[in-house]
Amino acid sequence: VLSPEWKALVATRLDIFEDSFRERIPRSQADQSRVAASPRAGLIYQPIPWLSLYTNAGTSFRPNIGPDAAAVSPGKPLKPETGQGYEIGAKAELFGGNLLLTAAAFRVDRQNVLTPDPNNSGFSLAAGAVRSQGFELTAQGQLSPELKILAGYVYADAVVTKDNVLPVGAPLINVPRHSGSLLAVYEVQGGDWKGFGIGGGVRGVGERPGDAAGSGFVLPAYIAADALAYYRYENLRFGLNIENIFNTVYYESSLNVFRVYPGSPRRITGSFTVRF
Known part of the structure; x- marks a missing residue:
């Protein structure tokens, strides 16, 4: 200090x-x-x-x-x-600390980044250098005793800046320019249902390059929805999470046009936690 x-x-x-x-x-x-x-x-x-x-x-x-x-x-x-990474930003705590807002600009320069080899399918090479820069906005807060939210948005411009194989200026594979998420959770604070919570949210990812050769092949943008429910009683917690509620078909990443990895289908997960 x-x-x-x-x-x-x-x-x-x-x-x-x-x-x-x-x-x-x-x-x-x-x-x-x-x-x-x-x-x-x-x-x-x-x-x-x-x-x-x-x-x-x-x-x-x-x-x-x-x-x-x-x-x-x-x-x-x-x-x-x-x-090497650089960041500049601001954080604001409003309404007595119940709402936290953050805005930041960043730049990251990396060397020897492992990326798919466009001339040898299934193999990798280390790109000479890449740069990622952009900004990030987040908001999280307790809007009321029952309701809390978490939201975020990222804009990232990631490109190759030096390489013997990949074209300089080519966008970096699997990195979207736009991505964001929103989650809201409501928890009952009194009565017979005290400790019961339910929530839901969406996450979105913009289109992004699907190969390292700059061929124009891109993975499409997608939006997926998630939900959760839980019950807390003293030191016990029962939880249920549902990812990709509507079983949206999307593609998470790829190596090239011939090797594309799909995203997870609908997934339901239960949990039981005891705290001592």
Whole structure:
């Protein structure tokens, strides 16, 4: 804490990673050992109690592993993915903290991102560099003792910025420009039905590139609806979740035009929880 209005954060993360991959047919071997530090820093300015302005920057590290990496470059594992991220935004707590609004703009630059190889179906390669930038809006709050909501929207422009195979400026595979969700939950606060809650929501994803070659193949946009119900009694909780209520047919991701993965059909899940 620098002052009542200013706060700062400085931290780092240390990753120590070892991986050994063997494949009998075709015969190949790839070993890697990595040590990486990922520092980050942030600054918050709070001019008035209910409003915070913030900015942060940081780096990331993730090894590229798996049979695809070894098959494309036998004995030479792909370099790890690294990145630099920047964010600036504002948070507002309204109505005594019952409603939290957040708006943020971001930019993330990543190197050696694993992506499907357009010239070798079923295999992967590490793109030279990609950039994702855009903004995010979220709202969550307790509108009344019984009703709470959670909503969000993300606009992301993700493109290849450097590569020996993929065209520079090509949109990044499986990344939609527009996505968002809305969830509302109502819980009875008194009487015989106290502790009973019911809710529902929708999630939407815009169309996105379906292959890495820039062929124009796209996965269509979709909207799916979900529902939930639960009952809480003292330290017990019984729950029921229904995903994709209307059994909407949609496609979650793809490697290319010949390999497309469908989204989950209607799924019903029950749960029972005891808290001590």
